[in-house]
Amino acid sequence: MQVRTSVTMTSATPTGVLRSDGAVTATGPETSADGTRATPLRVALLGCGVVGSEVARLLTQQAVDLQARVGRPLELVGIAVRRGNRPRPGIDPALFTTDAEALAARPDVDLVIEVIGGIEPARSLILTALGHGASVVTANKALLAEDGATLFAAAARAEADLYFEAAVAGAIPIIRPLRESLVGDEITSVIGIVNGTTNFILDKMDTDGAGFGDTLTEAQELGYAEADPTADVEGFDAAAKAAILASLAFHSRVTAADVYREGITEVSSSDIASAKAIGCVVKLLAICQLSDAADDADRTVSVRVHPAMIPRSHPLAGVGGAYNAVFVESRSAGRLMFYGPGAGGSPTASAVLGDLVTVARNRVRGAVGPGESSYAARAIASIGHVTTRYHLSLEVADVAGVLATIAHVFAQHDVSIQTVRQNGRGEDAQLVIVTHRATDAALSATVASLRELDTVRDVTSVMRVEGE
Amino acid sequence: MQVRTSVTMTSATPTGVLRSDGAVTATGPETSADGTRATPLRVALLGCGVVGSEVARLLTQQAVDLQARVGRPLELVGIAVRRGNRPRPGIDPALFTTDAEALAARPDVDLVIEVIGGIEPARSLILTALGHGASVVTANKALLAEDGATLFAAAARAEADLYFEAAVAGAIPIIRPLRESLVGDEITSVIGIVNGTTNFILDKMDTDGAGFGDTLTEAQELGYAEADPTADVEGFDAAAKAAILASLAFHSRVTAADVYREGITEVSSSDIASAKAIGCVVKLLAICQLSDAADDADRTVSVRVHPAMIPRSHPLAGVGGAYNAVFVESRSAGRLMFYGPGAGGSPTASAVLGDLVTVARNRVRGAVGPGESSYAARAIASIGHVTTRYHLSLEVADVAGVLATIAHVFAQHDVSIQTVRQNGRGEDAQLVIVTHRATDAALSATVASLRELDTVRDVTSVMRVEGE
CATH class of the missing domain: 3.40.50.720 (NAD(P)-binding Rossmann-like Domain)
Structure with missing residues (x-):
């Protein structure tokens, strides 16, 4: 009324x-x-x-x-x-x-x-x-x-x-569900698209095939990105939201400084095309996870914001434009998703x-609602210990045995290859590799070793693959 | 921990x-x-x-x-x-x-x-x-x-x-968001898939092309439907949930008796095929709506549960299996969706x-949370006053002028036709008609008049089309 x-x-x-x-x-x-x-x-x-x-x-x-x-x-x-x-x-x-x-x-x-x-x-x-x-x-x-x-x-x-419901994902009720609705459950993972500007840009790049720079300019003209877009495109805004979500989900204090952060400025139109080729879409994700461990006291929390490829069949893949969504997994409730406009007056x-x-x-x-709940005081895992899958694009010399050499480097670092696609083009060839789950440290060491090979001209892109 | x-x-x-x-x-x-x-x-x-x-x-x-x-x-x-x-x-x-x-x-x-x-x-x-x-x-x-x-x-x-969060849509937080998160907003519509059994059956019928009876038997064997499936397939369970959602959304008392209810037992494989033909999927929906009116005091609440065709592009269309989802529209927050498992221990x-x-x-x-909020005391609109679009299948004599006769009947009752498709087959023809928005009363009167025509052999199905 x-x-x-x-x-x-x-x-x-x-x-x-x-x-x-x-x-x-x-x-x-x-x-x-x-x-x-x-x-x-x-x-x-x-x-x-x-x-x-x-x-x-x-x-x-x-x-x-x-x-x-x-x-x-x-x-x-x-x-x-x-x-x-x-x-x-x-x-x-x-x-x-x-x-x-x-x-x-x-x-x-x-x-x-x-x-x-x-x-x-x-x-x-x-x-x-x-x-x-x-x-x-x-x-x-x-x-x-x-x-x-x-x-x-x-x-x-x-x-x-x-x-502070408005602090994360605009109008989408997510703070109250984490603080109250799911407080009798054990949340194991929160994955969110929590920044509308970057989702708008990545969605446009996916639809139009345009590059990051042109799309950012368009987003600024349409009012979806600010004149100084740093907070959005470098992932600072999403990282702050990830810290808040992780604190609530895991009953631990997590600050922005605990969040590993990569923005979307390095995402190229060829990354988007590579994602398409493996049935994925590129999204800037805020990922908060509770690790597995034999002893509950050893379980750690990882919190990170970075662009990632996710399968087009994943519920988050369909979140278009400036919309936000948060995907929550918990032990008893299972998989939940919350979707809606993430910003705007x-x-x-x-x-x-x-x-x-x-x-x-x-x-x-004369009452007060819930206060801080940080009793679990989980340790924060460093990015090196986080495991996920990776998509790599390499420019290599198109010579016999190159694939064997490269596969050997992956094996040396204990990174298991799931698929390889080789596109020959004259003297050079492009190799597209998707790995099984590996730690960030192992993958980084693999990339460093690859760069030292004479047959590898360039590692043109490395992107995480999430949402199995 | x-x-x-x-x-x-x-x-x-x-x-x-x-x-x-x-x-x-x-x-x-x-x-x-x-x-x-x-x-x-x-x-x-x-x-x-x-x-x-x-x-x-x-x-x-x-x-x-x-x-x-x-x-x-x-x-x-x-x-x-x-x-x-x-x-x-x-x-x-x-x-x-x-x-x-x-x-x-x-x-x-x-x-x-x-x-x-x-x-x-x-x-x-x-x-x-x-x-x-x-x-x-x-x-x-x-x-x-x-x-x-x-x-x-x-x-x-x-x-x-x-x-009573568990009373509607299982683990999906929807009661608390309606009672608390959105309590500073004006909710205009709540549309839910709130019964997992019927969603499982309709989803199976859509995928396999099987009929209702066979699919129900399969659902019973898999434990998705009870031995006596009446509460689910006749829409009683969804109607109870619709009453609860409407009460909270519109700050008014709505009981199960106020809910217009149709189950899914009459949904045929040809209805599902007809829906496919117009880019839709059939879902059992719980629909709670606040009417428009020049004077706020005249706005009424309609609450209904029935199978309906919705476009495959609608967020609710992708809710498969026994999952539940609730789609909420409000004046300030816009369009929100809550998704997850709707039942199970x-x-x-x-x-x-x-x-x-x-x-x-x-x-x-020493505190208490929110109690009943029924101050708005909105009147409940009867189903006859509810407006929506309709999909009709008719068996008609394949004679010259039959379409003109039928179109005249629709016009007499003030029901505007959006599309007609005519499939000739020997002496008879099938007409598939989708209307613009019309009241339920006008549509019912139209169907009654159509049945009196000599050229109309049968009105084989009438189904609402929702989710514009």
């Missing part, structure tokens, strides 16, 4: 209250949907970019529904912005303040939404808010991946909530508001 | 405590994982079939992890069974009791799991447990769909939790244990 009448927001003063009919009244008991009088919960919004402005708008448009779902009205009392004089359609300018610290520290604020992003000032503001007893909803993947433990500790001290705002209603309900009941 | 050592369960007496090392001690403060002393939460299990016995086993095997995640040990104190003398491997027979009512009423029990199924005695037992202040986790879709309001009211009175037990940890955490904090 949306408010159909035009409503305006209240001023940024602590005494303004948004009524469902859009009128502004003095602070005090309000008549709620069920006829009882209820004091509003006060909400401060830090940041008013694409996500923040959508959150502000929805808080007004959906005020009647949100009040019914929470049990008390939600009152937006202020919005921290960098420049207060920029016009933002549909949002009362009186709500804006450039003093974010003062807004986060307001003692009358119950709930703080942080959608500024980045490490500072976001961290200080969240700690200020928690220190004043407010519950916090944040979409800040970078901060959670760098220093989540500090935030969780502050929330626990304050007996306040810290919710509206989807991210949906996730923020879902968290806001949850923490507001908790506040109404 | 699983307990690797062999553990045994405690007896059904109120004084037994399961320690992480498997020893049984007298009730009293226990040393928890973090070294503090913690009193266990006592768990009663009602029912010990496929799901119940898996829950019992996992409570033992995962005792150390569950304790770490809850913050206190979980102690299984009794299991209600119909026949106490049946051997159940891996479960201490001393836990069994045939007096379910006494177990549900035990004042020292904190958490009750109901996996008996059906209306009675499950309802009385849940009400008894809530009446004694216990929180309840149930997988009982039939009971929730028939009388959820009574259960929610009892939970609210007791200030206890009622959780382990997946369902995963969902039960996820709920158990959540309600146990709530109990430790």
Whole structure:
């Protein structure tokens, strides 16, 4: 039930209250949907970019529904912005303040939404808010991946909530399923397409056969990639999300620094064509895995972000455009997949508001939701110990015995070859090799040895093959 | 972290405590994982079939992890069974009791799991447990769909939790996402494949070209269908789940009686072939929709379960075998899909244990999770008012003007034809017609009029086309 009448927001003063009919009244008991009088919960919004402005708008448009779902009205009392004089359609300018610290520290604020992003000032503001007893909803993947433990500790001290569904995969519910739905199960693997920009680019390269550079330019023109695309195309964004997913899945602290990371800038149109030739598609994957071990205490966690070939029959292979999906395997539940839009103002705002209603309900009941769960304290495996399959393309001299020489190098390093395809072309030949599972260390040593052979002109590409 | 050592369960007496090392001690403060002393939460299990016995086993095997995640040990104190003398491997027979009512009423029990199924005695037992202040986790879709309001009211009175993730789509987290993740959004449509048996049968019919009867027999032999398959193949099971999904999505009370229901027993191999011919696949869908209306107060909810053709490009079309999936559309989040195993002992037990940890955490904090949200109180639209597209097969006399006559009947009832295909075969012809969107009432009236025409020998099939 949306408010159909035009409503305006209240001023940024602590005494303004948004009524469902859009009128502004003095602070005090309000008549709620069920006829009882209820004091509003006060909400401060830090940041008013694409996500923040959508959150502000929805808080007004959906005020009647949100009040019914929470049990008390939600009152937006202020919005921290960098420049207060920029016009933002549909949002009362009186709500804006450039003093974010003062807004986060307001003692009358119950709930703080942080959608500024980045490490500072976001961290200080969240700690200020928690220190004043407010519950916090944040979409800040970078901060959670760098220093989540500090935030969780502050929330626990304050007996306040810290919710962050919007930090990973936009509107797709994945944090709550990992933190709550699957908390009675043993998760063994989480594999996600969690960056829409790179998925858009790789999907376009697959469809059009174009190279990375041209496709990036197109993505920038269409608004799918930023002017400085580093965070996306180098995998930093996905790595932060991988750290968050791994922490939740394995009840261990995993930070961005623990994540092995390769971006997609080196992916060529010939890699995409090679993937096609073996029935695969190239995706940038965030992979979080729990190792096998005879003794449970020896099981380690590996977390990595890199482009990989996956079979076209894999559920993740069909995730096109800027969509995201997360594939979860657990001991009892089996294989689950969560799919949806991974970014954008509206989807991210949906996730923020879902968290806001949850923490507001908790506040109404004097309760708090789940905090950090890091009891398992699993060790992080280095990339060298991670095993997977590999696809290699080599330029070799087209002479008798070259394949035997190369096969010998693989055998020396204990890397087993699954398939070889040889394409002769004059003096040179191209060899395409797919291996069985091997450690990253063994594969790296194999490639180093191959490069030393006279008959090997070049190792033109090495890419992991995932999703058996 | 699983307990690797062999553990045994405690007896059904109120004084037994399961320690992480498997020893049984007298009730009293226990040393928890973090070294503090913690009193266990006592768990009663009602029912010990496929799901119940898996829950019992996992409570033992995962005792150390569950304790770490809850913050206190979980102690299984009794299991209600119909026949106490049946051997159940891996479960201490001393836990069994045939007096379910006494177990549900035990004042020292904190958490009750109901996996008996059906209306009675499950309802009385849940009400008894809530009446004694216990929180309840149930997988009982039939009971929730028939009388959820009574259960929610009892939970609210007791200030206890009622959780039911396992009631819909097995291990797939869908209840929590609807109840919490998307609670700040406006859900407009939920379309699910929520019955594994019928999906297995329809998928087999699609792959093998076999008829319904033969495929059902095969499904029964493979254990995918029960000896009495009525609840599955007639759509009762899916209708109960649809009622639960619609209640949550639209914040309104929807019972099984509100759900329009058709099973798959009339689906023929020629229907499947017809679907293929138009690029579609036949699925049994549970469809919950919020209507459009100029005034929000006039928007109604329609809930229906029936076989339907959906385009092979639709995300639900690729859901094969006994898998389940739920496709959700909302105003801000857009299109989301949740996919996974929809039934089976382990997946369902995963969902039960996820709920158990959540309600146990709530109990430790003295909190309760979300209760019933039915404030919107939307009216239920009758099937006659529901609009969708239709696929019709007609046997007609192959005479001049027959198409014009038939097209006239459609036009009289305001049903617009999208495509017609005519297959001549001697004296008769087959007409295959796909309509644009029309109300169910208009389509039914059209079919009735067609049957009165001399030139129409038979209307051999009518099936809805969904998922535009």
